[in-house]
Amino acid sequence: MIENLIELKDVSKKFKDKNDDIVILNKISFKLPSNKLVALTGPSGSGKSTLIHLLALLDTPEQGVYKLLTQDNLFSFDEKQKSNYRKKNLSIVFQNFNLISDLTALENVMLPNLYLGEKKINSFNLAKSLLIQVGLENRLNHLPSELSGGEQQRVAIARSLINKPKLILADEPTGSLDAKNAENILEILKSIKDDKALVIFATHNKSLVSKSDLELTISNGNVIFN
Template sequence: MGFDITRALPLVQLQHIDKVYDNGEIAQKVLDDLSLTVYQGEYVSMVGPSGSGKSTLMNLIGCLDRASGGAYRFKGTDVYQAYSQEQLSDMRLRFIGFIFQNYSLFPKLSALENVMTPLMYNQTPRGARKAIAMEALERVGLGDKARNLPCQLSGGQQQRVAIARALVKKPELILADEPTGNLDSENSAMILELFEQLHKDGNSLIVITHEDQVARHSQRMITLQDGRVV
C-alpha cells in the first residue's frame, strides 16, 4: 500500500525555527523563521545550494544541535521543553538513525562490529546483538562481508554498512546527509534503490542532497535557500 498523507501522523514539526551562530564578533543567521512538517512513513528530500542551511537543519532534526528560537516537535512532543540535554541524547539514540556522506565507520572494527555498535548503547542484551546486526547486514545485501574491515570494502559497500547500522535499532526516522556524495553512479543507484525499498517497508526518511537526480527518488522535495523553505 502506498503512502497516504491524509492518514499519516506528523513525525517532525518545525515551527518558526531560527538558528544563529555567534562567535562574539559577528552573528550569522543560518535558519530564518523556518517551518515544515514531515509525516510518519514519508520519504522527503531537502535540496538547496551550499550555505542554504541543509546540514544545519539536519543537525536540528537529529537533535545534534538546538535551535536559537522556535519549536521542534517530534511525534507531538516539544523536545526543547520536555527533554534535558541528556534526554535529547537518549532520544537521538533510540529514535533516529544517521547516514553520513563519509560513512563514519570505525576503521578497526569489522562490518558486523560496526553495525553492532548502536546496540551497545541501547541496552540490547549482549547475546542478541550479533543476530540483530547480522540480520541488518543481510537486509542490505552484505551478509557475506560481515568479517571485512571497512578498508576491505568498496565505497558503496561501506555506505550499505552505514545504512545497516542506522537500521539496526529500528529508528522512527532515518536521516541521510549527502548519502551518495562519495559514490559513483552505479553505487548511487544501488543506495537509492535501497532507500526506496526502506520506504516501501514503512520507514520515514529525510535525505539531504544537492543532487536533483537523488531528490527525484523521494515523494516530496523541499527546497531551502538562505535558511528558508522556498
C-alpha cells in the same frame, strides 16, 4: 487524516561571523508524515547539514519548537535526554560514514543495539540480517578499511536501522558514490521508508531528487516544498 511524524515551528539558527550574525534558518516551519522519502536540497552553504544536525538533536537553535510524535519540544531536552531519545527514535548517516575503524562491519552495525542493552546474540542476528539486506553478506567480518566507499556507506545505513528508528536522517549519503551505487543507496532508503519510517536525506543529485516523494528546498533561510 495523515498524522505528522515531525513538526518544526519557527526554528531559527544563526552562526556568529566576527561581529555579524549569519542567519542560516529564519523561523522555518514544516510538517512531515511517516513513510516518506524526502530529498533536502539547496545550494552549498544554504543550511542542509545545519538542519539535519538540528533534527538529529546534535545542535540547538536560537528559537523554535521540534515535535516528534507525542514529544512536545525536543529542543528543550537536556543533553542526556537528547542522547537517550536519539538512541531509541532517530538515527543519522553521515557523509563520511563515521564507522569505527577497528570494528568489523558486523560489530559496527551491532553497536547501537548493544548500547540499548540488547542481548549480544539478538544484536548479532539483527545486524547480520541487515547487512544481508544491504547486499553485504560476504563482507560481515571486514574492517572499514577493507571495504569500498559504497560498501562502507551501506554498513552505515545498516547501522542506522538496527534500532528501528522512526526518523532517519542522512547527510549526502550518496555524495562520494558513482551513479550505480547512488541508485542502490536510494533503493535501500526507499525500502526503509516502506517500513513506515520518515527518511530525510540531503543531496545535490537531481536524479535522486526526482525519485523521492518530496523535495524540501532551503533557500535564503526559508524552506519550500517542491
